[in-house]
Amino acid sequence: MSTPTYHRFETIIVGSGGAGLMAALHSSKEVGTAVVSKLYPMRSHTGAAAGGIAAALSNIEEDSWENHAYDTIKGGDFVVDQTPVEILCREAVECIYDLEHMGLPFDRTPDGRISQRRFGGHTRPVPGNPSKREPVMRSCHAADRTGHMILQTLYQQCIKQGVTFFDEYHMLDLIMVEGECRGIVAIEIATGRLHVFHAKSVLLATGGFGRMFKVSSNAFALTGDGPAIAYRHGIPVEDMEFYQFHPTGIYRLGVLLTEGCRGDGGIMFNGKGERFMETYAPNMKELASRDVCSRSIYQEVRAGRGVSGKDFVYLDIRPSTINKYKSSPIHRDGLEVDDHFIESRLSESLELSRTYLGIDPLKEPMPIQPTAHYAMGGTPTDFDTRVFRNAAGEVVPGLYAAGETACVSVHGANRLGTNSLVDLVVFGRRAGKAMAQYAKSHDFKEIPKDAAVPTKKMIEGALAKPRTEPWVRIRDELQTVMMDDCGVYRTAEGLANARQSVASLKKRYESTGIQDKGTVFNTGLLEYLELGCLIDLAAATVASAESRKESRGAHSREDFPDRDDVKHFNHTFATKDGDFDVKIDTRAVDVIYIEKDGQQVPKYPLEVRKY
């Protein structure tokens, strides 16, 4: 391996999904910026997002950012930092208009405004009866290709603005000196050459890590590289026990059928043909939040009420069904749903079902099961996306994180649908601005000449090791144990088993190597290194889940079925401790107080979360 190539940019953005591109647009307006990404921008998984992006525009129904904030906090089962949530919901509105001005082809209302629809967990007080809440149209959409359109639009704007891209460069290390981040080390996939990127500020925008689980809606590339690499440098990961399982994954494949299916009236049935959500969430039914729906499906399957006694249920979006239950919002206007309506609103889901199940959803219901979908946890940051080095909230100068990789935390124990895309644009923008600001007020600091040596050694090690077993087997076992013992339902016993399994998988991983010894597009090597990231994050996830002895949001302990606000109204910080161990700390939730009758009271008081 020859000497690494040296580059210098004021800011480096790692990842070209929605968060990375938004940050790049804003940072590059002010300072020299480069985007380093292991995929071409258009290949990022933001493109798979279907349903929509939340913002209280009030285009169809009267709404407010305060409603949005309340829903987000309740949806997250209250372990949500309230200041960033208010920022999110307020800036959402402005960001949507920004995207529209950039050319994003939102669907339109008859009077030419951005069209909106309902999505799970998004509500407003019932007009005239404010003690009750009803679903509200808050999700801005572009067919069911909203994420694709966001990715496309941001990439187009980056081209217009001449942003510098290093496409298919895979970050393998952060350059940390004296507790500061001063750059990254990446491998150029096409040549195998190492590159050192010297920077003043670095953004981790590497997306999620759903590939930790067996059934997932996530792309192959979503292996948590950013948080894992930071973790190895002693930077904590926050709230890892909160991992969202989306209720409507395609049977066994895990590919997602958007929640828009239910927003537009789709109904879930068990094997007996019962609309089981009526039992679990009498008020919101199919539009209850995701954790609630996923657990309901598990319960049905466990009780033997899956279809044909098997491990799946049905999602039915046939117009005849929707009309029978009057479950579409258009029924309120006295209209009926027909094939064309479904076809135009949910074309991607229809296509996915036809392609991967051979089922036409206009004629038959679709077999579904929960799929690992979204990481609420990740690298902890403040609301300017600056990374925390510890639970006390001290920051790592020069290091930023945004998007699914980060934990701000606005999603708490459970994210609402359409709240991730808005998180990407709001906090991506804040990241770009904050990083540029930091770069302008600081000088480049030296980096060691041998900054790439640890990476070089890691690669040489992987190439030199004999292949004692296929690393793929280790990955498969990891995904299985995480799905079974650290999935929708958890117990002390299962988690202990997961902990031991992950530790032994890590040993096996470290002792085996790979077959491909080449330098050009050695995807075997990169997948092997990605697996290393997943293993480290799995260890942190299991330890965090063991420490939270309560059930909250997506984290459901069978041995501790209730929420415990006395002991666990806080965030979990997991830090690497030696080779295998994980140290757990907690951090208080950011709560906003307001004055009421001369007293300081919480603006968003704790309540039981019912839908």
Place this chain on the structure above:
Amino acid sequence: MSEELTDPTKGYLSTRILTVQLKRYDPEKDREPHWQEFKVEARPIDRVLDVLMKVKWDQDDTIGLRKSCGQGICGSDAMRINGQNNLACKMLVQNLKSDKLTVEPILGLPVIKDLIVDMKPFFDHYKSIMPFLVNTDPAPTTERLQTPAQRERFDEGTKCILCACCTTACPPFWGNREYVGPAAIVNAHRFIFDSRDQAASERLEILNDAEGVWRCRTVFNCTSACPRGIKVTQLISEVKRALITGVLDMPQEAEVLA
């Protein structure tokens, strides 16, 4: 539920042995590309991508291919499968006509390794047609208005995932790599017919060039290759018509928006 419904477990229960012919090329070892044969057990429900990954993971780790989403939305895994361009993740084993699978890189772009081609020339063509909204009027404080019909007018092109299936199936492109190719024209169309855009004439000028839209001989290969079902040739014809007639066929602004 009483009616006869498809049993989704069935596709997982049986397997068959596929013979995969893979075009291999490793620039560090081979002077020329060559074919290599693999046998692999596959289930009806497997994607061709799964089949290839099985070969890679179980038999030969050195195989080079790109992949990401696995659901036909990221455009990573365009390849020539049994002689036709497609995304490997969008084809299922149960839809193969025989037990033979021939897989080679898409044509017309330089091969880097095995199924991986250099996408730079393709993206350069894309970038050449100004693939971004141009509107120099001061932006309003809320959204720019657009009727549903105006929005619908350019919908087709917004589905493009830049996978290159179309351009690398186009005979004129094989003959002349300077031709911008159908994907770039589709993306130009997306903006030319967007009521909010102001640079239609500049884009049309670019496409009027010798390497522009007139290279297209309407062979329709691109339309049948597009995994997103985009009516590529129709969009190209609309651009040609705009160049010939000098008018854009656009829905009128509705009264309410005026």
